[in-house]
Amino acid sequence: xxxxxxxxxxxxxxxxxxxxxxxxxxxxxxxxxxxxxxxxxxxxxxxxxxxxxxxxxxxxxxxxxxxxxxxxxxxxxxxxxxxxxxxxxxxxxxxxxxxxxxxxxxxxxxxxxxxxxxxxxxxxxxxxxxxxxxxxxxxxxxxxxxxxxxxxxxxxxxx
Amino acid sequence: xxxxxxxxxxxxxxxxxxxxxxxxxxxxxxxxxxxxxxxxxxxxxxxxxxxxxxxxxxxxxxxxxxxxxxxxxxxxxxxxxxxxxxxxxxxxxxxxxxxxxxxxxxxxxxxxxxxxxxxxxxxxxxxxxxxxxxxxxxxxxxxxxxxxxxxxxxxxxxxxxxxxxxxxxxx
Numbered sequence: 001x002x003x004x005x006x007x008x009x010x011x012x013x014x015x016x017x018x019x020x021x022x023x024x025x026x027x028x029x030x031x032x033x034x035x036x037x038x039x040x041x042x043x044x045x046x047x048x049x050x051x052x053x054x055x056x057x058x059x060x061x062x063x064x065x066x067x068x069x070x071x072x073x074x075x076x077x078x079x080x081x082x083x084x085x086x087x088x089x090x091x092x093x094x095x096x097x098x099x100x101x102x103x104x105x106x107x108x109x110x111x112x113x114x115x116x117x118x119x120x121x122x123x124x125x126x127x128x129x130x131x132x133x134x135x136x137x138x139x140x141x142x143x144x145x146x147x148x149x150x151x152x153x154x155x156x157x158x159x
Numbered sequence: 160x161x162x163x164x165x166x167x168x169x170x171x172x173x174x175x176x177x178x179x180x181x182x183x184x185x186x187x188x189x190x191x192x193x194x195x196x197x198x199x200x201x202x203x204x205x206x207x208x209x210x211x212x213x214x215x216x217x218x219x220x221x222x223x224x225x226x227x228x229x230x231x232x233x234x235x236x237x238x239x240x241x242x243x244x245x246x247x248x249x250x251x252x253x254x255x256x257x258x259x260x261x262x263x264x265x266x267x268x269x270x271x272x273x274x275x276x277x278x279x280x281x282x283x284x285x286x287x288x289x290x291x292x293x294x295x296x297x298x299x300x301x302x303x304x305x306x307x308x309x310x311x312x313x314x315x316x317x318x319x320x321x322x323x324x325x326x327x328x329x330x
Contacts, residue, residue, distance in 0.1 A: 013212065014201070015287050062285070092292040093292070
């Protein structure tokens with residue numbers, strides 16, 4: 001990374017830096033297995049912009065591999081997960097986040113499944129209660145004034 | 160009870176049909192850029208064809224068209240003549256090509272074969288493209304004289320589309 005920095009300085013090349021978007025790093029610079037682990041974890045939270053619903057961690061595209069390399073570099077510099085996700089969101093919008101934020105229209109993604117489940121649960125319970133009540137309501141029998149039935153009852157009940 | 164279930168069912172189905180219908184004709188790859196109305200991310204990159212370094216901030220004062228492309232991108236071949244022709248006709252507009260994940264040799268060969276009318280900068284690791292939220296190439300950003308991004312166009316530009324978006328940078 002340091003070599004890259006000096007090479008860019010030598011060539012007078014300046015690419016847009018995360019600090020311009022999300023400020024200075026607020027975490028601890030990572031290295032070794034922890035760096036690889038965290039790079040992989042964040043790569044599965046970012047959507048590949050040229051694929052259909054794939055995370056950059058799962059995509060073989062050039063753009064995804066550039067984004068993954070940048071995630072790794074930002075972690076090496078001490079940027080936190082929140083800062084890195086925010087950096088990509090500022091360029092690509094919320095589209096790039098595979099887990100949408102609980103705000104605005106996106107909140108519906110979280111609320112709707114729970115609301116539909118709750119409505120279904122209430123409907124099932126109310127229907128079940130009615131089914132329980134129905135046989136009880138049908139139980140009391142009206143005395144039937146039928147001479148034939150009276151005769152049958154008399155024969156059955158006769159000792 | 161059955162009537163209530165029917166009404167709820169109709170509402171849910173109508174909502175789903177509305178959402179699907181609203182999405183018809185839209186490009187599923189299209190991403191609304193959050194950078195529209197924001198200052199263009201600054202960069203200083205080396206021009207492959209002229210050898211000089213171009214600083215975006217030094218171009219303030221005139222509209223800038225930043226076109227991201229690559230020699231491995233097929234639609235970029237289709238778009239290139241349009242950009243070159245318009246760059247020659249519009250001397251007061253600064254055209255800048257930014258190529259990512261490519262090599263200087265391939266870019267120079269492309270420009271030698273197909274012509275060149277503006278600086279073509281190499282974004283070796285794609286960081287500039289990421290900062291601009293580039294999804295795929297070609298993709299073009301229109302920047303007004305104050306350095307603010309006013310429009311983004313995805314795909315190969317026609318002259319009509321170029322002029323329509325450029326008008327936003329001239330307002």
